[in-house]
Amino acid sequence: MSVSPAAQTPAADAAATLREATFVRLRVHTSGAAVAAAGVIGRALRTRNIPFRIRATNAPDTAANDDVVAVVGLSDADADLEIDPRDAVAVVRELDVAPDPVVALAGLHAAGVSPAEDSELAGAATDAGIESRPGVAVPTDDLADGLAHSTLVHAPFSADKEHTQAALADLSLPAELDADAHQRVASLVAIDATTGEAISRAATAVERVLHPDAAPSGPFATVGGFADVLDAAVRETPGVAVALALGHDVRDAALEAWREHAQSTHDALREATTGRYESLYALSCDLSSPGRLATVARLARDFRSPEPTVLAVGVGAAALVSTGSAGLDEQLAAAATELADASATGTAEEATMTFDSDVESKAVVTAVREVRR
Known part of the structure; x- marks a missing residue:
């Protein structure tokens, strides 16, 4: 297909394209919200007997000419569909499939969205035994x-x-x-x-x-806990996170990834060297995983940073987050042009970058500060 979508594909249009697909390739941002959304959509495709594959990665995929390529939580001008994770429920309803309420709510929780106005989803949650306590x-x-x-x-x-x-x-x-x-x-x-x-x-x-919303019929005790596991697991072992979102029995593996992710990120935040600049708080630590650095940056933004934007720099990788949508993917992409072997990806709210491991953290901070002036 040769569709060049706008920023996000409307739910009805996305469903129309998916309904006619012979094979769907879903490429998903490595976040809990995006992988949960892919799980909601993947389950609907399975119900409608539409073959699909989900990859939680920022790297482009190779597709056949008749494949439908959809990105979830990412921007890709070459994709046929760009789906906002918050629209997953609307997309599957357009496919005449009822979304799994536990996965759907976990995705919305991970995205920081309240489902309070969705009476249909609220009713399905009640039927599934989900209740606030x-x-x-x-x-x-x-x-x-x-x-x-x-x-x-x-x-x-x-x-x-x-x-x-x-x-x-x-x-x-x-x-x-x-x-x-x-x-x-x-x-x-x-x-x-x-x-x-x-x-x-x-x-x-x-x-x-x-x-929390207790989820007795779900794989985890609460909806928020499910969201937390998805967000951590997709940054540690993406395949496990995808399998979890699709309903496969990978609970133990997902919890192991969650524990490992939490241990490393909390420890890194405590031990990080910090610096404060105008509207930017920078942390330097020993992590080399962009996913772990993104969590460090988010935790610092929410609980430690006096500035609205946080840059976490590790060994050969960095992550940038902010309190609002601030074009962070564009900022890191611009900063990458100033560093050796660097490339950046992500969204306006969360972006990551990789670069030569010999690049010092000070150089990364300087490059990011320059593009933010």
Whole structure:
């Protein structure tokens, strides 16, 4: 096909193209929101017996002439469809398929979107047993494990299960948690995440891990916990994240990736060397994974950075995030032209860059600052 889409393809148009496809290639941004959206769409294609493949990568794919190429959460002028992750539910409804409510809600949670106005999705969630309760949005029934490895929050207990266990022990929680016990856990997290080194934005950011939707029919304890696992796993083991979003039994592998991702990113944030510039907060650490650096940058933005935009620089890689849509992909692409063997990709809200491992972090910070002037 030779379609050159605009910024995002409307849901009805995307569905019309998918409905007539003989094979669909979905290329997905390495984020929880995008991989969940691909899972919602992939399940609908499977229901309609339309063959497809999903790859969570920023690298272009090779496609046959009659394939439909769709990107989710990415921009690609050569793709037939550009789908906003937040539109996945609308796309599959246009295909006359009911979206899986747990995966759909996890994707919206990862995207930071409230589904409150979608009465149809709310009804399906209720039918699936999903209900809001006090407490925290973690994927496991083990609260110490869930809180220590959550990447929805950064607090003194993060990446330290023993610290978390001790803090929970001080609450004298009953064996079976009731509403009051859940509320006490939530209060502990809210206080720990918004005091000490925390910035004012932390008071808003911590809300993502509070007041969870319990998901008894899902693969994880809460919708927010599911979203957290998807976001971490797609940055560690993309194939596992895709399989999880499609409903395959990869729970243990996904949780292992989630724990590893959380441990490395929280530790890196604590140990990073920092620098503050006009509207930019820069961190330097030893990580070489763009996905891990993106999480470090996001956690710093939400819980530690006094500036709205955060640059996390590692060894041969960097990530840039901000409090709003700020053309970050274009900024890093421009900065890449000033560095050896550098290339950048991502979205306006989150972008990553790779470069020669011999390039010093100071040079990366200088290049990014120059394009932001």
